[in-house]
Amino acid sequence: MxxxxxxxxxxxxxxxxxxxxxxxxxxxxxxxxxxxxxxxxxxxxxxxxxxEPTPGFGNYIDIFTSSPVRKVLSTTLWICVVSSSISLMLGYLLAYAIVHATGRWQSWMLLAVLLSFWVSILIRAFAWIALLQTRGMVNETLQAIGLIDDPIRFIRNPFGVILGMVHYMIPYAVLPLMANMRTIDTRYVPAARGLGASPFGAFWRVFLPLSLPGLISAGILVFIFSIGFYITPALLGGGRTTMVAEYIALQVNETLAWGQGTALASSMLFVVFTLLIVLGRIVKFRNMFGAA
Amino acid sequence: MKNRRLSSDTETRVERFREMTDGKLVNRRTFMTVLAALGVSSTAFRVTPALAQGREIVLVNWGGDAVTAMTEAFADPFMQADPEYSVYVDGSGPSSGAVKSMVESGAVTWDVADRNMPASLELGRQGLLEEIDYTIVDRSKVRPEHAGQWGIGNYIFSNVISWDTTVFPDWEPAGWADVWNLADYPGTRTLRRHIDGQLESALMADGVAPEDLYPLDVDRALAKIAEIKENTIFWGSGSESQQLFRDREVVMGNVFNTRASVVRRETDAEIEFTYKQGIVWPGAWIVMKGNPAGSAVFEFIASTQDPAAQVVLFELLGNGPVNPEAASMVPDELKPLDPGSPENFAKQISADAEWYAENSAEVLNRYIETIS
CATH class of the missing domain: 1.10.1220 (Arc Repressor Mutant)
Structure with a gap:
C-alpha cells in the first residue's frame, strides 16, 4: 500500500x-x-x-572432540596462516613496487598481476604440476645442468599446497594494498628523509604505519580465501594435506555424515562472516579495490 | 541517511564476496548435489516427449570412458532387443551424497547406478534403494556373494600391486610385504586416499594371513600405513593413479587392475601388475528408491548379465566379468588380465562388503587423520 x-x-x-x-x-x-x-x-x-543424526548441538561439540576433525582443522589453520602471511609479504612488495613505478611500467606490472588473477585455479594447479613434478621442466633442467642428482619433490606435499595457494592469493593482496598505498601522500617519505631519517627509518616509521589499514584488510581478505581452498590441496597435496573444505566434501559425498559436514560448513561460514564484519569496520569495501 | 549507506554497503559486500568465491568454493559435483537437493536435476532440462518418459532408463556411472563403454556393452544391445526403451548413460557420478539427496528430495531421475556391494548395503539400510527383484534378475548368473538384497554384481575389479620394471628389472613382488619394504626396494609408493583395499594390503604386508583378515584390525592397519606414509603419494582418482605411474612419480603401489592394465598397455609392460594378493571387489548395480522407470529397470539389469555383454565391457574398460560363465569367452591373449578368471580369482582375497558397510564411514575419517 x-x-x-x-x-x-x-x-x-x-x-x-x-x-x-x-x-x-x-x-x-x-x-x-x-x-x-x-x-x-x-x-x-x-x-x-x-x-542430523540427532537433534541438538552434538555436531558442533564433535568439532572440538573428534580427533580427525581436530587434525584437519589444525592442518587448515597452519596452512592458511603460512600461505596468507607469504601472500601478504609478497603482495606488499609488489604493491609497493607498482605504486612507485613510473606510468608505463605501472600499467605493465598491473597487467601482469591481473593476467594471473584471470587464469582459472584449475589450470594454475595443473601448470604447477607440469612444471614441478619429478619429470617436470624444473627438475629436468636442474638435473641437465648438473645442479642436482635426484629430482626434488616440490609438489604433492604441503609445500606444493602453499605454493599453489600463494600464487592464487597474491592478486587479492596486491589490489587492496595498492588502493591503500595510492592514498599515501608521496611527499611524506622524502620529508622524513629531509628531516634526517635513514631510508629504512623513513619506511618503517612513516610509510609502513600509513599502509597499515591496507595491510590489515588485505590480510583478512586473503585469510578468508585461504580457508576455503578445495582444488589446490586436492591436486598439489599428494593426498596428505586434507583441508577443511575437502573434509566437508568427504562427509557429504562419502560417509553421509551430513550433520558433521554441515556443522563444519556452518562454522566456516561463521568465521568468514566474523572476519568480514571486522574487515568492514576497518575499510569500506568499495575503496578496497581502488574504486572511488 | 545512515540506514541507506549501511544497506548499500551490505549489498556491495555480498556481491563482492560472491564474485570472489565464484568457481572456487563450488565445484561441479557440489553444484549437482545442490541442484538435486533443490529438487532439480540436470536431466530435468533435457527435452523429452512426455510419452517417452516412462520408457526411458537412466544409468548413472562415474563418467569418462565408462560412459561410452557401458553404452556399447549394455545400453545398445538392450535398446536393439527392445526398441520401446531408450537407455541413457549419465556420467555425473552416483556418490552416496548424490543418491541420498536425490532420493530424499523426492526428485528421482536416475534408475540404476554403478556402485559396489558395500555401498548397496550402506544405502539400502538407510531406505534409499529398491530391493533387487530376483524374479527378473537371475541370481544364478553370479557367485553367491555377488547377489545382495539391494545390489547385484555387475563386474569385478581388484586392488592390485603395480610396479615399475625399469626400476626393478627381472623381479616380481611376492606380495604386499615387498611394497612396504622400503629398505630393499627404495622409491616412492602410492596408495589410495580411501580405505577400500588399502587396509587389507597393509595387514597382509604386516603378516596377517589372507583368511584371517576380517574383521580388519584397524589400529594395526593404520599403524602399518603410517610406517610408509612419508614416502607415499595418496591418489584420489583412478586417472591420478595412472598419471603417477606414467610420469614415474612412484615405483610401486596399490591401484585398480583396470587402471594398471591401461598403463601397462601404454608403456609396453614397463609398468607391470600382478593379481597376487589382490583384493577383489564386486561392482554392483543399485536401484534408486522410487526410480522413474519402475520395475523395467530390472529387465535391463537382467540383460547386463549376458556373458557376451560383460566380455565387451572387459575388452573396452578392463572390468572383469562378474558372470563366471563369461571367463571362458574372454579371448586367450586377454585372459591373464581378467580379474575374474578362475586362476586370477583364486590368487586374490574377496573384500568383505558387510565389514565395509558397517565400518567404512568412521574408519575413513581415521585413515584421513593417519595419513595427514
Whole structure:
C-alpha cells in the first residue's frame, strides 16, 4: 500500500529518495534469486547441522572432540596462516613496487598481476604440476645442468599446497594494498628523509604505519580465501594435506555424515562472516579495490 | 541517511564476496548435489516427449570412458532387443551424497547406478534403494556373494600391486610385504586416499594371513600405513593413479587392475601388475528408491548379465566379468588380465562388503587423520 503511494508520488519526492526507490527496485530481482538459490539452501544446511543424526548441538561439540576433525582443522589453520602471511609479504612488495613505478611500467606490472588473477585455479594447479613434478621442466633442467642428482619433490606435499595457494592469493593482496598505498601522500617519505631519517627509518616509521589499514584488510581478505581452498590441496597435496573444505566434501559425498559436514560448513561460514564484519569496520569495501 | 549507506554497503559486500568465491568454493559435483537437493536435476532440462518418459532408463556411472563403454556393452544391445526403451548413460557420478539427496528430495531421475556391494548395503539400510527383484534378475548368473538384497554384481575389479620394471628389472613382488619394504626396494609408493583395499594390503604386508583378515584390525592397519606414509603419494582418482605411474612419480603401489592394465598397455609392460594378493571387489548395480522407470529397470539389469555383454565391457574398460560363465569367452591373449578368471580369482582375497558397510564411514575419517 504505502509502497504504491510512494512510487506514485515519486516525481515530487526529493532526489535522494527517488534514487533510493530505484536502487531497491533494481535490487529486488537479485534478492529474490539469492533468497531461493542461496539463503534457502543455506538455512537447510544450518538445520541439518542441528538435526542430523540427532537433534541438538552434538555436531558442533564433535568439532572440538573428534580427533580427525581436530587434525584437519589444525592442518587448515597452519596452512592458511603460512600461505596468507607469504601472500601478504609478497603482495606488499609488489604493491609497493607498482605504486612507485613510473606510468608505463605501472600499467605493465598491473597487467601482469591481473593476467594471473584471470587464469582459472584449475589450470594454475595443473601448470604447477607440469612444471614441478619429478619429470617436470624444473627438475629436468636442474638435473641437465648438473645442479642436482635426484629430482626434488616440490609438489604433492604441503609445500606444493602453499605454493599453489600463494600464487592464487597474491592478486587479492596486491589490489587492496595498492588502493591503500595510492592514498599515501608521496611527499611524506622524502620529508622524513629531509628531516634526517635513514631510508629504512623513513619506511618503517612513516610509510609502513600509513599502509597499515591496507595491510590489515588485505590480510583478512586473503585469510578468508585461504580457508576455503578445495582444488589446490586436492591436486598439489599428494593426498596428505586434507583441508577443511575437502573434509566437508568427504562427509557429504562419502560417509553421509551430513550433520558433521554441515556443522563444519556452518562454522566456516561463521568465521568468514566474523572476519568480514571486522574487515568492514576497518575499510569500506568499495575503496578496497581502488574504486572511488 | 545512515540506514541507506549501511544497506548499500551490505549489498556491495555480498556481491563482492560472491564474485570472489565464484568457481572456487563450488565445484561441479557440489553444484549437482545442490541442484538435486533443490529438487532439480540436470536431466530435468533435457527435452523429452512426455510419452517417452516412462520408457526411458537412466544409468548413472562415474563418467569418462565408462560412459561410452557401458553404452556399447549394455545400453545398445538392450535398446536393439527392445526398441520401446531408450537407455541413457549419465556420467555425473552416483556418490552416496548424490543418491541420498536425490532420493530424499523426492526428485528421482536416475534408475540404476554403478556402485559396489558395500555401498548397496550402506544405502539400502538407510531406505534409499529398491530391493533387487530376483524374479527378473537371475541370481544364478553370479557367485553367491555377488547377489545382495539391494545390489547385484555387475563386474569385478581388484586392488592390485603395480610396479615399475625399469626400476626393478627381472623381479616380481611376492606380495604386499615387498611394497612396504622400503629398505630393499627404495622409491616412492602410492596408495589410495580411501580405505577400500588399502587396509587389507597393509595387514597382509604386516603378516596377517589372507583368511584371517576380517574383521580388519584397524589400529594395526593404520599403524602399518603410517610406517610408509612419508614416502607415499595418496591418489584420489583412478586417472591420478595412472598419471603417477606414467610420469614415474612412484615405483610401486596399490591401484585398480583396470587402471594398471591401461598403463601397462601404454608403456609396453614397463609398468607391470600382478593379481597376487589382490583384493577383489564386486561392482554392483543399485536401484534408486522410487526410480522413474519402475520395475523395467530390472529387465535391463537382467540383460547386463549376458556373458557376451560383460566380455565387451572387459575388452573396452578392463572390468572383469562378474558372470563366471563369461571367463571362458574372454579371448586367450586377454585372459591373464581378467580379474575374474578362475586362476586370477583364486590368487586374490574377496573384500568383505558387510565389514565395509558397517565400518567404512568412521574408519575413513581415521585413515584421513593417519595419513595427514
Amino acid at each position: 504505502s509502497d504504491a503511494s510512494q512510487i506514485a508520488a515519486a516525481p515530487n519526492l526529493p532526489r535522494m529518495d527517488r534514487t533510493q526507490v530505484t536502487v531497491w527496485a533494481m535490487a529486488l530481482l537479485p534478492i529474490a534469486v539469492l533468497s531461493v538459490f542461496y539463503f534457502y539452501p543455506l538455512i537447510r544446511v544450518l538445520l541439518i547441522s542441528v538435526t
